[in-house]
């Protein structure tokens with residue numbers, strides 16, 4: 001019977017059917033960070049349970065480490081060092097490969113799992129982090145679990161999951177100039193809602209996907225979780241294989257050849273039937289920006305804030321009203337006339353080298369508007385070094401951006417670093433939830449180009465306004 | 469944290485009928501200050517429950533549902549669709565449980581949050597949005613007097629007017645909640661099978677598990 005790529009990978013990793021659609025799956029790679037990983041290792045230790053295959057587990061420090069130059073274990077978040085030390089000691093005791101704070105391989109988990117070649121097509125990967133789905137951009141079946149899921153994966157090399165339904169999102173056409181994978185995924189969530197993908201694993205497919213560089217594919221899959229999907233995936237192709245070639249943990253020699261031969265077979269059968277099919281013509285998309293507190297609260301940068309009366313159900317209307325109040329906006333407000341206080345370029349969504357290049361293209365020869373706090377936090381230490389090697393750091397600094405060390409930074413607020421008094425932030429991150437970037441902080445999500453353009457104009461704006 | 473088995477939960481249900489309530493709202497990241505699982509109930513929904521201020525002395529926001537008298541000890545929560553979306557933080561389930569909740573009823577749940585509930589003694593019940601809205605209205609009208617029943621054996625919610633609403637839960641997950649079982653223990657019982665599976669997979673996909681030729 002013809003099968004989807006998702007089903008093929010699922011079946012290949014199916015250890016046992018536990019009944020009623022619940023399956024025990026073999027996990028090929030486990031990734032830990034100091035927030036959820038430290039708790040998981042500590043709990044296992046207390047219960048006297050050993051890590052079964054430490055060579056398949058990897059760990060880093062990204063979530064609560066400071067991103068200021070000269071950082072160490074001490075964090076602005078009181079008590080953050082406890083998490084960092086627990087992660088480091090736990091990884092050492094369990095003999096897990098660990099990328100420490102000042103290791104050149106350090107970075108945001110999902111960025112370095114790809115960069116180091118740890119994530120590979122066809123592999124199952126879990127991490128105690130919801131954005132693990134990012135790695136679907138390489139053709140891995142990757143998803144987030146809670147810390148007890150991580151405990152189980154470390155202890156048994158399995159987790160149990162309900163088999164998801166399958167959705168194929170076919171994207172054809174060409175993205176217009178200044179429109180990116182971020183705009184595509186935001187508009188998808190806007191159209192079908194933040195729970196539009198609930199219960200599904202999604203395969204992105206079509207000519208517009210084949211045309212996307214691997215880093216942009218990771219941006220797209222990164223936000224599958226914001227669509228409530230189990231995960232997102234893109235079948236590996238020549239670009240994926242070239243991306244992985246020579247990466248530190250990628251196979252070498254004869255094993256590389258065997259891996260590549262296998263990766264080339266990883267696709268859905270032509271006659272495979274998906275539980276749901278969605279089609280998008282990407283040529284009609286414009287730069288997107290969120291106005292509210294859910295990623296589904298999104299419109300084109302040139303659009304207006306909608307009216308809660310347009311909602312179909314009372315809980316959605318209440319969420320919109322709550323969002324308007326929190327965001328201090330009114331129906332009919334034009335997005336591109338909203339003044340901002342800060343701009344943030346960072347996160348596992350949009351802080352890879354190609355993202356920094358897009359932002360730098362906009363910032364070149366321009367300055368951040370007066371009074372705007374602007375930050376660029378590279379997604380990994382090697383992204384930072386590569387950006388510096390091509391002089392991007394100078395462009396950011398000359399424009400008035402802070403140039404930080406790698407980490408999650410102000411993608412989320414943990415209680416230390418903050419935007420100062422700034423209330424309204426335009427951000428390349430993935431979550432505009434209330435309080436996500438700080439108490440009372442109002443987040444507008446957008447692409448790196450849109451964030452850079454907004455920073456220079458001091459209000460929400462797409463880069464198109466600058467080129468006019 | 470030991471987990472109480474669930475069979476029947478009877479009581480008031482606290483209505484929090486907004487769509488897309490995320491785990492950052494359930495437990496803000498800055499509220500999770502220890503490398504552990506206990507004591508998070510005091511910090512549940514902190515941004516909505518409390519005014520700003522030092523953790524030990526911050527004042528409550530009186531209008532928030534869990535600060536209102538009938539609901540302060542609620543064990544059942546009603547919410548809009550996609551409850552628990554966002555971050556995978558298991559602290560969201562720990563905080564709800566520690567506060568006293570044993571059941572959350574919503575039209576849909578974030579998948580990772582839902583899995584975390586099952587692992588931590590919290591029953592996620594999916595009912596149609598119109599039914600959840602209805603139960604919320606009964607609560608609002610009942611002045612803290614009316615109760616609902618959630619029966620996990622029968623997979624049935626009986627609302628305040630006595631109408632039964634069946635829900636589904638895979639029997640294995642039901643058993644885990646009824647008996648307070650731990651899924652790590654369950655999986656560890658299969659370790660022999662898992663190892664055999666691993667070896668067969670490693671045979672077919674040696675590049676994923678084998679030693680690299682350069683020894684790295």
Ligand code: SF4
Nearest residue numbers: 131347348408411412
């Ligand atoms: S960058 Fe943000 S979304 Fe990504 S892993 Fe870090 S905190 Fe999570």
